[in-house]
Amino acid sequence: MKSTGRRDFLKQAGWMGSVAVMAGLPQGASAFDGERESVVEDAVLPAEIEEAPKHSIKFAVCGMSHDHIYGMVGAIQRGGGELAAAWGGEADKLATFTKRFPDVKIVKTQDEIVNDPAIQLVLSSQIASERAPLGVRVMKHGKDFLSDKPGITTLEQLAEVRKTIAETKRIYGIMYSERLEVKAAVYAGQLIQQGAIGKVIQTINIAPHQIVQGHGDAGGGTGRPDWFWNPEQYGGILCDIGSHQVDQFLFYTGSKQAEIVESQIANVRHPDHPRFQDFGDMVLRGDRGFGYVRLDWFTPDGLGTWGDGRLFVLGTDGYIEIRKYIDITVKKQGNNLFLVDGKQARYIDCNNMPLPFGPQFVADIVNRTHVAQDQDQCLLAAELVIKAQRAAKFVTLKD
Numbered sequence: 001m002k003s004t005g006r007r008d009f010l011k012q013a014g015w016m017g018s019v020a021v022m023a024g025l026p027q028g029a030s031a032f033d034g035e036r037e038s039v040v041e042d043a044v045l046p047a048e049i050e051e052a053p054k055h056s057i058k059f060a061v062c063g064m065s066h067d068h069i070y071g072m073v074g075a076i077q078r079g080g081g082e083l084a085a086a087w088g089g090e091a092d093k094l095a096t097f098t099k100r101f102p103d104v105k106i107v108k109t110q111d112e113i114v115n116d117p118a119i120q121l122v123l124s125s126q127i128a129s130e131r132a133p134l135g136v137r138v139m140k141h142g143k144d145f146l147s148d149k150p151g152i153t154t155l156e157q158l159a160e161v162r163k164t165i166a167e168t169k170r171i172y173g174i175m176y177s178e179r180l181e182v183k184a185a186v187y188a189g190q191l192i193q194q195g196a197i198g199k200v201i202q203t204i205n206i207a208p209h210q211i212v213q214g215h216g217d218a219g220g221g222t223g224r225p226d227w228f229w230n231p232e233q234y235g236g237i238l239c240d241i242g243s244h245q246v247d248q249f250l251f252y253t254g255s256k257q258a259e260i261v262e263s264q265i266a267n268v269r270h271p272d273h274p275r276f277q278d279f280g281d282m283v284l285r286g287d288r289g290f291g292y293v294r295l296d297w298f299t300p301d302g303l304g305t306w307g308d309g310r311l312f313v314l315g316t317d318g319y320i321e322i323r324k325y326i327d328i329t330v331k332k333q334g335n336n337l338f339l340v341d342g343k344q345a346r347y348i349d350c351n352n353m354p355l356p357f358g359p360q361f362v363a364d365i366v367n368r369t370h371v372a373q374d375q376d377q378c379l380l381a382a383e384l385v386i387k388a389q390r391a392a393k394f395v396t397l398k399d
Contacts, residue, residue: 040345045187047352053080053359055366060113061086061104062134063126064093065225068148070100072123072175075355076146079362081121085113089126090225110134114141121146121365128240129233132157139170144365146173149243152382153235155390162379171364174378178207178244178309179251183353184322184335188313192252196339197315200253202290204312205245210299213306229273236389237265237277237295245293246284246388247381252313255286258380263388266395269298282388304332317341 059081061069073083085105088094098106113119114137122138124131125148132152135145151174152158161172179185192200211224227233234240250258263282270276278298284291299307309324318341325334335350360372 040347042347042349044349045352048354050078050354051359053078053362055359055362056080056082057120057362057365058082058084058118059121059123060084060116060119061088061097061123062110062113062138063124063130064088064097065090065127065227066125066148068175068177069097069123069125071177071181072125072146072148073101075175075181075358076121076123076362077358078355079358079360081358081362084119085116087113114138114143117142119143121362124148127227127233128235129153132161135172136160136164139164139168139172142168142170144171144173146175146361149174149176149241150235150239150382150385151175151243152379153239153386155383155386158379158383158386165375169368171370171375172378173361173373174243174247174382176244176247176378176381178324179248180357180373181355182322182324182335183355184324184337184348184350185248185311186355187337187348187350187353188311188320188322189251191320191339192313192315195317197313197319197341198317200289200313200315202292202314203249203252204291204310204314205248205293206308206310206312207241207245207293207295208299208307208309209241209295209297210306211297229276231275231277235386236392237280237297238263238282238293238392239385239389241295242280242282242293242385242388243381245295246291246384247377248311249284249289249291249293250286250377250381250384253286253289253291255288256376256380258284258286258291258384260384260388260391261285263392264395265389265392266397268397280392282392284384303328305334 057080059076061073077083083101083104085107086097087107087110088097107113113122121144123146124134126134128150131147135147138145152161165172261283265277265280267274267276268279270278279296281294303326305325308326308328311322311324313320318339321338323336326332327336333351337348337350339346339348357372364370364372
C-alpha cells in the first residue's frame with residue numbers, strides 16, 4: 001500500500017493515535033489530537049551546486065590499513081587537494097589503492113612523505129594504535145595531519161599529540177565521518193544551531209556495524225585483518241566506533257566539558273577471538289547535555305547495508321531523529337531526517353546537501369583556522385572514549 005493510501009485508510013478507519021507511531025513514513029501521514037492536526041510532510045532539500053574549490057594544497061596518504069581512506073581522500077579532493085603521493089604497508093591494500101588512483105606516486109617509505117617539503121597535509125588510516133605516533137612525526141615536520149578514527153588510542157598518545165600541537169601550531173584532525181560525511185547529520189547541526197528544537201538536552205546514538213561486508217568502503221569487504229581483533233591495536237569497541245558517537249554528543253549538545261558516567265563491553269558471539277569486543281555502551285554527562293551510546297557488531301545480512309545507524313537528539317522544544325544509512329522497510333536510501341516540533345512532524349530528505357568538511361578543512365590548512373573541526377572538541381572526543389574504554393566493565397552473558 002502506498003504511503004498516501006495508508007494515510008487515507010488510517011483516517012477513514014479512525015485510528016487517531018496510531019498514526020503518530022507511523023511518523024516515519026516518507027510521505028504524508030496525518031494524526032489528530034482533538035481539534036489539532038499535525039501533518040508529516042515530505043521535504044526534499046533542493047540540490048545545491050557545489051562551489052569550485054577556493055584553495056589548492058598537495059596532500060599524501062601515509063597508511064591505508066582501513067578502507068576509510070577512500071572517503072578521506074574524496075573529501076580533501078572535493079576541497080581542492082591534489083593527491084601527490086601514497087605509502088601503504090599492506091600489499092593487498094596498496095594494490096587496491098593504486099587501481100583506484102593509478103596516477104598517484106607510490107613511495108617505498110613513510111619518510112619520503114614526512115620529509116617532502118611540498119606535502120602540506122598527510123592522511124592516514126594506518127593501524128589505529130599507530131596513527132597518533134605518525135601524526136606527531138608529521139606535525140614536527142611542519143605538516144598538518146588527518147587521521148581516520150580512532151585517531152588516538154591511549155592517554156599517553158593524547159598527551160603527546162596535545163603537546164606537539166602546542167609546540168608546532170599544526171592541525172591534528174580526526175575524520176569522524178558519521179557526522180562530518182553524513183549529509184543528514186550535517187543538516188541536523190544546522191537545524192540545531194537555528195534553534196529548531198530549542199536547547200539540546202540529550203543525544204542517543206545507536207551504532208550497529210557489520211564485520212563482513214559485501215560492498216562499500218566502510219571496511220570488511222574482504223574480511224578483517226588480524227589487528228581488527230586485537231584491542232591494543234584497534235583501541236577497543238568504545239574507543240574505535242564509539243569515537244564517532246561521542247563526537248556527535250559533544251557537537252550537538254555543545255558541551256565543552258564532559259565525563260563518562262558508566263561504560264561496559266562484552267564479547268557475546270566471537271569465542272574464536274576472546275579479546276574482541278562485539279558489544280559496548282556508555283553513558284555520558286556534559287556541561288550542556290547528556291548522552292547515551294550503544295555499539296555492536298551484529299548487523300544482519302538482511303538489512304542490505306553495513307548498519308542501521310540512528311541518532312536521536314532531544315531538545316526542549318522538539319526532537320530530531322536521523323536514519324543515516326537506510327530507512328528500514330521504507331526506502332534503501334540514507335540521509336533521512338525527522339523533525340518534530342510544536343507545530344508539526346516533518347520528514348526531510350537530505351541527499352541533495354553538499355558536504356562542507358573537505359573544502360572547510362583545506363581552507364583551514366591554508367588560513368590556519370579551525371572551521372571544519374574544532375581542535376579542542378576533536379581531542380576531547382578522543383579523550384572521553386579512551387577513558388570509557390579503560391573504565392569499562394567487561395560483562396560475560398550466560399548462554
